[in-house]
Amino acid sequence: RNCHDLTSINIARCLLVTDKGIKTLAMGCKNLQAVNLAGLKKISEESMFALADQCKGLLTLNLTGCERVTINGLDALVSGMDYVEKGVSFMGFRPVDQHVEKKLADHLDMVQNAAGKLQREQKALQERINREQEAIRFKVINKAAGVITNYMYRYKLRMHYYRLWRLRVKTNASGMIQRLFRGYRGRLRAIAKFLERAAFRACSPFAVMIQRNVRAYLSRLHTPQVSKAIREMYVIRRLEALNAVAVVLQAQMRRHLASHLVSSWTELCHRRDRNVHDAILVMQQLARRFVSTLRMDKLRLQRDNFNAARRTAAKKIKTFCVEGMARYKARLTGDALKKFFREKWTMAIVIQKMFRGFCARERVRKIKIQLALFNYAARDIQRIYRGTRVLHWRDMRLNVIAAFVLDRHYVERKSSIAATRLRYKQFILDNQRDSASEPDDEEIAEEWLKTYDSARRCYYWQNFATNVITYDEPEEELAHEKNLVNTRIKVYWVVQDCWYGGIITKYHRRKRRHRVEYDDGDHEWINLQDECDRVQVQHEDGLWSMYTMYQSEAMQNEHRKRDAKRDKENYQQQAFRDANQWRSFLDDISHEVMFLSQITGEIRAGLPDALSWVVQDDGIGFPCFYNMETGAIVYEDPRFIYEVDDDLAAQRRYVMQELRIAVYFCQDLWEKYTQAVALGDKRTIATAELNIRNSPKTTHLSSFLIRARVLYKQTSVVDKPVDKVVLEELDYAHWLVEQMASVKDVVEQKLVVRRDHKREVVDALTVQSGMQVWCPHCKRETKRHLEFCPTCGKPQVLFDTLSMIEERSARSPKSPPRSPMSQKSPPKSPPKSGRSGKSGKL
Structure with a gap:
């Protein structure tokens, strides 16, 4: 069950193995290629078919002595499998000749068919896209034509109404002129009639009155x-x-x-x-x-x-x-x-x-x-x-009564609304109250001021609220928990078997819980440390991760502070250890003060006043040297004579000279490479990269940089520091080595890709030619371009199948004529990989 990558197994003459065991073996080890079941009398054809069904890559099967397996069943199985044939010297089947090439050819055909199918689908997709684009273009043209037709119809309609309006204006003008003329003539006639009637009345006013009275008298006289x-x-x-x-x-x-x-x-x-x-x-x-x-x-x-x-x-x-x-x-x-x-x-x-x-x-x-x-x-x-x-005095009493009634209704309604609002607020508070709704402890604001102490050559932090001074960068309490506020998370609910998203809105310091407002309106107080297995946190870039793997910026800052504090403590311990490792003694010959290191055994010469210097704590955990006679305080060890012997000085001069030469040449290579990258010419970039890879100066620079680091390394952290100019040169050389190494890695990757591509081409050509290459030691099939056999690991002398055929034909008296292909000599093996002639020596 645990050997899933098993490829061959030999269980011959294991008489207790049955069909059940073989089926279990086939189910668990599906990568089997060779199986020996000789002498197993309890297995039947079911085991054979189970192996063939589960192990798709099975090539060799030995069933000699299996009494319950028949020849017909074996023939049926062999006829249904590819790349195998019936065994000759044993009962079973073995792989056919050139089965690897046949498999590769079938796979190549399958890949070609798939590529053709993809090309046809791509062509059909492109045709469909072209038809859709043509339809869209035709639709746009029709729409534009419709818009233009609509505009033309509106223009013609406006021109038609404009002509009607002009005709109506002309008709109205002529009618108005006629009407004015007729009115003028009518007024003239009316004035003439009025003047005529007025003249008649003026001439005979009394005659009419007399006639009216006479007619009235005659009518009364003659008609009672x-x-x-x-x-x-x-x-x-x-x-x-x-x-x-x-x-x-x-x-x-x-x-x-x-x-x-x-x-x-x-x-x-x-x-x-x-x-x-x-x-x-x-x-x-x-x-x-x-x-x-x-x-x-x-x-x-x-x-x-x-x-x-x-x-x-x-x-x-x-x-x-x-x-x-x-x-x-x-x-x-x-x-x-x-x-x-x-x-x-x-x-x-x-x-x-x-x-x-x-x-x-x-x-x-x-x-x-x-x-x-x-x-x-x-x-x-x-x-x-x-x-x-x-108000007016008449309506004062009535309005006073009405105002009193309205005021009473207004006051009652206002008090009712206020009571309703209070009840609703209390209802909301009661619904939102939970285990963490109690008031939290007040947090004391901490403001730290960072100041440099020139006497101790370090920074210190001061809190004016608590009057605390510390020389270690203070840590912020609960920084990670506070930073999680307004962060989006997802919580897995086991009963519902679903992830629910929400936002953290509050943090309770005393109970160590976060308030999560879910998207569906619900909320929950949750302890993220206890429920970390079912909580996911969203990063700023939108990705999700489990809470156990999430590190906020505040947590990273706190880790950085702890690491800095730990490094500082280690440095302090190392400084005290280096300062207290020296034991003084007097030289018997020169009667000078000498110092012996109890850690490395190094002996140094001391100054005349070396015994007046003692090691003390400066108050912040660092060692300082105090002179008991003068009261001076220094941080560099003043007890020794820092003289370098002639051999060490000569070595340092030689190493630095070689290092500067290597830096000069490597700097020139790097400048050419940067100029090529700036121009963007691929040929120039490739030439510059190959120059960097093949140049021996890069290795020269790396080796002398290592030697310079060793020669200029301080044995104690309290010793006199190295010259700043030398340190700057070493730092620049280290940076240049890193750049050269990165360029070399890129070039090596390109060469590996080119070599793999060449190897794939050679393999494909070998498969197409049908020629097989065999190892002379283990007689196994191998590759032509390999220097060592992948089976036995011995150096191989290449010979192919055609040469073997020639040898056999030469030994037999009735050999057929040699084919033209046999006239060709086998190809030479590629040269062994190694350093080129331009690599140079160190």
């Missing part, structure tokens, strides 16, 4: 019915006059009643107008209040900006003072530093007290001015509003 009719007419006229008087009285009465109704309606309209006016005044009051609120907010914003600017200026002044005092206190140590800090803190408290008092007085003065302005505006608004609310 006329006088009767006149009397009846007088009666009717009297009755009509009485009726007219009655109508006039009724009209006066109705007018009086209507005026009374109109006055009532007018009063009602007047009240409604007054209510509208009152509403308008209330709205004006609200608008003025809103405007005044905006002004107050603007004034507050200006005040806040002014306060922020003043705080910024105060911080800058504070920073300037702190830096100045830091530069001053950098010269102080011990008790003087403590006394300085005590005086500084006392003065800082006094200055803060005075500044807070000044700020409080200024704030109170501004608040008084703002309140006075606000109260003055409020009094004006109240006076205007009360003036608008003065």
Whole structure:
């Protein structure tokens, strides 16, 4: 079960193996190529078919002595498998000749068929794309033609209406002229008739009156019915006059009643107008209040900006003072530093007290001015509003009662709405309350100021809130947990078997839990450390990772701080160990002070005042050297005579000279390579890369750089440092070596790719030619371009199948004539890989 890559197995004469074991073997080891089952009497044809079904690459199967396996079954199995044939000297099957080439040829045909199919599909896809593009172009052309046709139709329609309008204008003008002319002629005729009638009336006014009276007298005299009719007419006229008087009285009465109704309606309209006016005044009051609120907010914003600017200026002044005092206190140590800090803190408290008092007085003065302005505006608004609310004396009682009722309803409704809002807020708070809803502990703000100490040649951090000074970079508490806020995560719910996304919105410091607001509106307080196996975190680039693999920027900073602190502690320990490793003694001959290293055994000569120097702690964990006679303090070991012997100096001069020469040549190669890359010429770039690869100066530079590092290495961290010029040269040489190595790696990768491509071409040509190459030692098939046999590992002398055929034909008396292919000599093996002649020696 565990040997899945097993390719051959021999279980011959294992009499207890059955079909079940063979089937299990076939199921577990599907890469089998050769199986020997000779002498297994308990297996049948089921095992043979199971092996052939599961092991697709099976080439050799020995079934000699398997009594339950028949020849017919073996023949049927061999006829259904490719690349195998029935065994001759044993019962089973073996691979046919040139089975590898046949497999490769079949695979090549399959690849070619697939490539042809892909080409046909690509061609059909391109044709479909062309048809779609043609249809889209035809559609666009039709749409453009439709738009143009629509525009032309609209233009013709507008021109038609324009012509009708011009015709109508002309017709109206002619009709107007005719109408004016006819009116003028009619007015002339009417004036003539009026003048004629006026002249007639002026000539005979009395004649008409006389005629009318005479006719009336004659009609009354000759017709008695006329006088009767006149009397009846007088009666009717009297009755009509009485009726007219009655109508006039009724009209006066109705007018009086209507005026009374109109006055009532007018009063009602007047009240409604007054209510509208009152509403308008209330709205004006609200608008003025809103405007005044905006002004107050603007004034507050200006005040806040002014306060922020003043705080910024105060911080800058504070920073300037702190830096100045830091530069001053950098010269102080011990008790003087403590006394300085005590005086500084006392003065800082006094200055803060005075500044807070000044700020409080200024704030109170501004608040008084703002309140006075606000109260003055409020009094004006109240006076205007009360003036608008003065009612007429007639409606005062009714309006007072109505106002009382409305006020009572308004107060009840307002209290009801306030109670409803409180209940809703309490309902929301109760629903959102959970195990981590309790108030968290207050977090103390920590602001650290980084300052350089010139006396100790290092930085230190000071916290003015807690008055703490440390020479190690302070770590931020719970930085990783706080940095996770506003980060998107996914939580796996086991019961639902699904991932739910959400955002972290809050962190509870005391309970160590994060609040997750899910996308569906739900929330949860979760401990990410305990539930790390079912939490995924999204990175800034959009990728997801498990919480156990996620490292935020804050966590990386904390790791960097811890590593820096650990390196600093190791450096301190190494410095103390190097400083205390020396034991002094007097030379018996020269009576000079000598020092012996207890770690390396090195002996150094000391100065005359070497015994007056002792190793002490400088207060921050680093060793310093204190002179008990003069009181001087230094950090470099002053006890030794730093003299270099002639042999070491000569070695250093020689190594640095060779190193500078190698740097000169490698720098020239690198400049040519950079210029070629800047031009972008591939041929020039390839030439520059090959020059760097084949040049011996790169190896020369690497070797002498290693020797220079060893010669200039300090044996102790407290020794006198090496010359800065030499260190700069070594650093530049190291950088140049890295660049050359990167270019060499690129060139080697290109050569490997080219060599692999050549090998693939040779293999393909070998397969197409049908020629096989055999190893003379193990008689196994091998490749022509290989130097050593992959089976036995011995150097191979190449000979192919045609040469073997020639030898056999030469031995037999009846050999057929040699083919033209046999006249050719076998190809020569490629030369062994190694360094070229231009590689050079070190």
